[in-house]
Amino acid sequence: MKTKTAKGDDNKAKAAACRGVWVFADHRNYFQDRVTLQILAKGRDLARDLETEVGVVVLGHKVSEFVMEYVAHGADIVYLVEDERLAKYNVDIYTTVVCQLVEQYRPEVFLVGATDFGREFAPRVAKRLTTGLSADCVALEIDPAEKILLQTSPSFEGSVLATIVNPTARPQMATVRPGTFKERKHDYHRKARLIKPRIDWEDGASRMEVLKVRKQPHRGVDLREAPIVICGGRGMGGKKGFGLLGRLGKLLGAEVGATRPPVSEGWTESDRLIGQTGKAIRPRLLITCGTSGAVQYTTGIQNAEYIIAINKDPDALIFQTADFGAVGDAHQVLHHLMMRLEKETHG
Amino acid sequence: MDFDPTMKQAVVRRTARSFAEAEIGPIAAAIDQEARFPWDVVEKMKGLQYFGLQVPRQYGGAGLDTISGCIVIEELSRVCAAMGLTIAVHNGVAVHPIAVFGTDHQKKRFLPALARGGQIGAFCLTEPNAGSDATNVETTAIEDGGDLVLNGHKIFVTNGEVAGLALIFAATNPQDKKRGMSVVVVETDRPGFSLGVKEDHCGMRANPVGSLIMQDCRVPKDHLLGRPGDGYKIGLQTLDNGRIGIAAQAVGIAQACLEASIKYAKERRQFNSPIAQFQALQTFLADMSTEVEAARLLTYQAAHRKDKGHVYTSEAAMCKVFASETAMRAAVKGVQIHGGYGYTKSYPIERYYRDAKATEIYEGTSEIQRLVIARQLLR
Amino acid sequence: MRIIVCIKQVPESPAFEIEGGLVRIKREGVPSVVNPLDLHALEAGLSVSRKHGGDVFAVSMGPPPCEEALREALAMGVDTAILLSDRRCAGSDTLATSYVLSQAIREIGTFDLVICGAQTIDSDTGQVGPQLAEELGIPHIAYVERIQSLTDHLIIERVCDGFLETVAVSLPALITVSKGLNRPRRPSFGGIQDAFASKTVQVWDLTRIKADPRLVGDDGSATWVKHLDPPHARKKGEVATGSARELANLIYQKLIDQNIIEER
Numbered sequence: 001m002k003t004k005t006a007k008g009d010d011n012k013a014k015a016a017a018c019r020g021v022w023v024f025a026d027h028r029n030y031f032q033d034r035v036t037l038q039i040l041a042k043g044r045d046l047a048r049d050l051e052t053e054v055g056v057v058v059l060g061h062k063v064s065e066f067v068m069e070y071v072a073h074g075a076d077i078v079y080l081v082e083d084e085r086l087a088k089y090n091v092d093i094y095t096t097v098v099c100q101l102v103e104q105y106r107p108e109v110f111l112v113g114a115t116d117f118g119r120e121f122a123p124r125v126a127k128r129l130t131t132g133l134s135a136d137c138v139a140l141e142i143d144p145a146e147k148i149l150l151q152t153s154p155s156f157e158g159s160v161l162a163t164i165v166n167p168t169a170r171p172q173m174a175t176v177r178p179g180t181f182k183e184r185k186h187d188y189h190r191k192a193r194l195i196k197p198r199i200d201w202e203d204g205a206s207r208m209e210v211l212k213v214r215k216q217p218h219r220g221v222d223l224r225e226a227p228i229v230i231c232g233g234r235g236m237g238g239k240k241g242f243g244l245l246g247r248l249g250k251l252l253g254a255e256v257g258a259t260r261p262p263v264s265e266g267w268t269e270s271d272r273l274i275g276q277t278g279k280a281i282r283p284r285l286l287i288t289c290g291t292s293g294a295v296q297y298t299t300g301i302q303n304a305e306y307i308i309a310i311n312k313d314p315d316a317l318i319f320q321t322a323d324f325g326a327v328g329d330a331h332q333v334l335h336h337l338m339m340r341l342e343k344e345t346h347g
Numbered sequence: 348m349d350f351d352p353t354m355k356q357a358v359v360r361r362t363a364r365s366f367a368e369a370e371i372g373p374i375a376a377a378i379d380q381e382a383r384f385p386w387d388v389v390e391k392m393k394g395l396q397y398f399g400l401q402v403p404r405q406y407g408g409a410g411l412d413t414i415s416g417c418i419v420i421e422e423l424s425r426v427c428a429a430m431g432l433t434i435a436v437h438n439g440v441a442v443h444p445i446a447v448f449g450t451d452h453q454k455k456r457f458l459p460a461l462a463r464g465g466q467i468g469a470f471c472l473t474e475p476n477a478g479s480d481a482t483n484v485e486t487t488a489i490e491d492g493g494d495l496v497l498n499g500h501k502i503f504v505t506n507g508e509v510a511g512l513a514l515i516f517a518a519t520n521p522q523d524k525k526r527g528m529s530v531v532v533v534e535t536d537r538p539g540f541s542l543g544v545k546e547d548h549c550g551m552r553a554n555p556v557g558s559l560i561m562q563d564c565r566v567p568k569d570h571l572l573g574r575p576g577d578g579y580k581i582g583l584q585t586l587d588n589g590r591i592g593i594a595a596q597a598v599g600i601a602q603a604c605l606e607a608s609i610k611y612a613k614e615r616r617q618f619n620s621p622i623a624q625f626q627a628l629q630t631f632l633a634d635m636s637t638e639v640e641a642a643r644l645l646t647y648q649a650a651h652r653k654d655k656g657h658v659y660t661s662e663a664a665m666c667k668v669f670a671s672e673t674a675m676r677a678a679v680k681g682v683q684i685h686g687g688y689g690y691t692k693s694y695p696i697e698r699y700y701r702d703a704k705a706t707e708i709y710e711g712t713s714e715i716q717r718l719v720i721a722r723q724l725l726r
Numbered sequence: 727m728r729i730i731v732c733i734k735q736v737p738e739s740p741a742f743e744i745e746g747g748l749v750r751i752k753r754e755g756v757p758s759v760v761n762p763l764d765l766h767a768l769e770a771g772l773s774v775s776r777k778h779g780g781d782v783f784a785v786s787m788g789p790p791p792c793e794e795a796l797r798e799a800l801a802m803g804v805d806t807a808i809l810l811s812d813r814r815c816a817g818s819d820t821l822a823t824s825y826v827l828s829q830a831i832r833e834i835g836t837f838d839l840v841i842c843g844a845q846t847i848d849s850d851t852g853q854v855g856p857q858l859a860e861e862l863g864i865p866h867i868a869y870v871e872r873i874q875s876l877t878d879h880l881i882i883e884r885v886c887d888g889f890l891e892t893v894a895v896s897l898p899a900l901i902t903v904s905k906g907l908n909r910p911r912r913p914s915f916g917g918i919q920d921a922f923a924s925k926t927v928q929v930w931d932l933t934r935i936k937a938d939p940r941l942v943g944d945d946g947s948a949t950w951v952k953h954l955d956p957p958h959a960r961k962k963g964e965v966a967t968g969s970a971r972e973l974a975n976l977i978y979q980k981l982i983d984q985n986i987i988e989e990r
Contacts, residue, residue, distance in 0.1 A: 124860050211881070252987075
């Protein structure tokens with residue numbers, strides 16, 4: 001067992017020798033899941049501040065199609081390991097391969113998307129490398145004085161943001177919350193270096209086997225876990241209004257919630273209730289329609305990252321809480337929004 | 348003198364609160380409206396030993412101390428006073444006398460089923476002509492061969508409709524008022540034992556209060572608790588114990604009123620402010636909170652004295668009268684704070700208001716409690 | 727069969743104070759509970775041991791008040807409860823925490839399964855489980871929703887990024903569990919009474935578990951928290967007026983800006 005210390009004296013020297021901002025390619029759900037592209041975009045900013053390059057680590061079997069996408073979205077170097085052994089995501093064998101790459105090429109920053117897999121895989125890598133890892137970051141910057149990564153990680157289910165630093169251990173690792181960064185526009189003219197490293201497959205054979213993998217059938221997501229929520233209030237008028245919200249939900253991959261009046265009236269089920277006596281939600285995006293903004297409701301939506309509100313009444317309390325408010329009839333506004341969304345996805 | 352709860356008491360409170368909020372909270376208003384005893388929740392409570400809070404471990408109970416028992420009743424009552432009442436009465440005045448006055452044989456016979464909730468207990472003293480004047484019971488328990496034959500009518504029996512085991516206060520010697528009363532343990536499925544009218548009462552409606560009728564109901568002589576004539580003594584001592592549980596129940600109701608009032612006062616806006624900003628309301632809340640604290644501490648003090656083996660008659664009466672009147676005051680003020688909405692079923696405060704009133708009446712009216720306290724003072 | 731469940735005591739709800747422009751976590755007067763997912767972990771350990779025989783250990787690293795969490799574990803039915811309490815552990819990040827837990831587990835001896843909750847409600851990292859497995863040199867699998875079979879290896883089902891996976895892993899192994907795995911049993915009052923009256927919580931310090939102090943606490947951590955901030959205060963954002971179509975277009979742009987949909 002290694003007795004490597006994270007703060008050993010030789011670590012500072014080693015840290016200085018590390019170069020490169022790496023991004024782990026989580027491609028399993030690409031095209032819908034774009035977290036790798038988002039992190040590549042931020043990676044370019046970080047690399048510029050560190051005067052270094054962006055590398056992307058691509059593991060899998062028959063995954064070269066993704067290489068072009070990653071280069072088009074910002075990678076300078078592609079570390080590609082293709083093998084049948086990597087055909088299914090497997091935390092054991094992926095840890096082994098990635099750690100070999102890190103030990104060989106010594107990046108100074110290594111970013112992983114905070115997908116379920118990323119959040120179980122990155123800690124294992126960090127431990128094997130005896131380095132620090134911050135989870136589910138919602139911001140990353142380079143400290144101008146110390147040239148180290150400032151990692152902003154939410155705690156207490158988003159009630160507080162912790163800015164974390166990893167001064168000497170390398171690489172500085174972070175998992176990044178999907179949707180935090182904006183992907184760059186693709187540029188298929190970009191060029192990058194392709195490296196196909198040699199892997200020692202005997203070092204740590206996998207102790208697990210993925211027997212079966214199948215895409216989960218879509219079932220109702222708990223409002224509390226949903227990344228995008230649409231909430232309807234009294235202003236939605238009735239069951240028909242909630243039907244409209246349901247259709248919008250399908251277009252955006254969003255769950256539909258409600259305030260008390262629709263639930264009391266029976267326009268939707270009681271498990272959809274958001275607020276003080278219902279559920280507290282913390283989505284990336286909340287679109288709240290025809291809701292007045294009573295405090296019994298708004299206490300349940302405080303931790304939403306971004307709130308868009310639509311209400312006929314310009315003095316509605318909800319506009320005090322929303323990041324963007326639209327004064328108008330929710331039915332009409334949503335109707336036009338859905339038309340635009342449908343046109344853009346099928347156009 | 349340590350006023351901090353022990354770690355065990357903190358765990359007991361959290362466990363009871365979590366259960367009450369998750370399992371009873373969602374149905375509390377409905378079961379009150381429908382006057383429905385929630386058997387499915389009660390089944391869960393049985394497995395967790397709500398029906399054997401202080402019964403010794405050897406008989407299948409939890410063996411908790413009295414303060415812990417109070418905490419459980421308080422937490423149940425905070426969510427649903429009716430369920431708090433069921434547990435308080437079962438543990439406080441049905442199980443308790445058997446545990447204290449029963450022979451080893453009787454304890455082995457009756458306690459395990461009571462502790463696991465297989466039988467819910469009822470305490471049957473009150474009759475049409477015997478309320479505060481408890482010795483005026485007309486129910487008789489006459490020896491015949493190896494049996495006692497019971498005849499009579501008991502009313503306002505808490506848990507009455509669902510009770511499996513009833514403690515009947517009956518005259519074994521009808522000639523002697525004070526020394527002729529005894530306590531007989533009766534399984535409610537015995538021939539001659541039947542349910543009378545189920546009461547349609549104001550509050551705690553999910554608790555099935557009813558009357559019980561005995562017509563030549565026979566039980567073996569060994570169902571007599573203590574000796575013939577011990578009824579008065581057992582009654583007084585049992586009520587001392589039961590009053591602590593009722594006080595805990597009232598504390599729970601008062602606490603619910605306080606929390607509901609604070610919540611409403613922060614939300615409700617009038618004259619461009621939450622009404623919590625108005626001094627009048629702040630006075631109400633401050634008084635409510637002070638009285639709830641005082642009621643709780645009085646209750647724990649009585650519980651503590653009991654567990655230490657001290658005489659606690661006066662303290663039990665004090666906590667019962669103070670806590671029940673606190674609950675009523677808190678409920679009245681609570682409805683007032685809620686204004687018009689407080690008078691409707693949109694908010695739970697009207698239920699607490701209806702629930703609180705009974706605590707001033709049963710297990711000894713407030714007037715009787717004051718007599719008990721005065722008597723102790725003027726000895 | 728020996729199962730070790732790692733649990734953590736966490737504040738029931740977040741409480742902060744702002745002092746001199748800095749946000750600090752308030753501990754005084756805030757009630758503590760067993761981390762909710764750890765209750766599912768305890769339930770998993772107890773039901774596996776009921777089915778397959780064996781004993782269940784509950785282990786927790788924390789200051790002395792954490793004894794309460796371990797008493798609750800005893801009340802639920804675990805056989806042995808161990809509190810790892812040592813001042814030097816303060817300030818440990820997940821790297822250091824996983825080291826301390828692994829030393830304690832080595833001190834316990836051989837084991838078949840380690841169970842952790844997938845993440846805590848305070849630090850939310852979900853890192854201790856995988857890092858503990860790595861430290862112990864055993865495989866791990868996270869977010870277990872169903873235990874299919876347990877013989878000389880473990881077969882589980884889990885949901886990972888929208889995929890339902892069936893995974894076989896050799897024992898000894900570590901699993902982290904999700905809410906959907908089970909419904910944690912509530913302790914009975916008799917269980918609580920026994921947990922305090924007749925059972926004990928062992929308290930181990932770093933010396934007892936032969937832990938190297940350089941690898942714990944601040945010294946053993948690679949990361950530290952520079953500062954805490956409240957989430958962006960909700961202030962009134964812009965409010966737009968216009969025709970329904972104009973408003974819809976503005977909202978559409980916001981969806982792009984927020985990375986919900988891709989710009990075309």
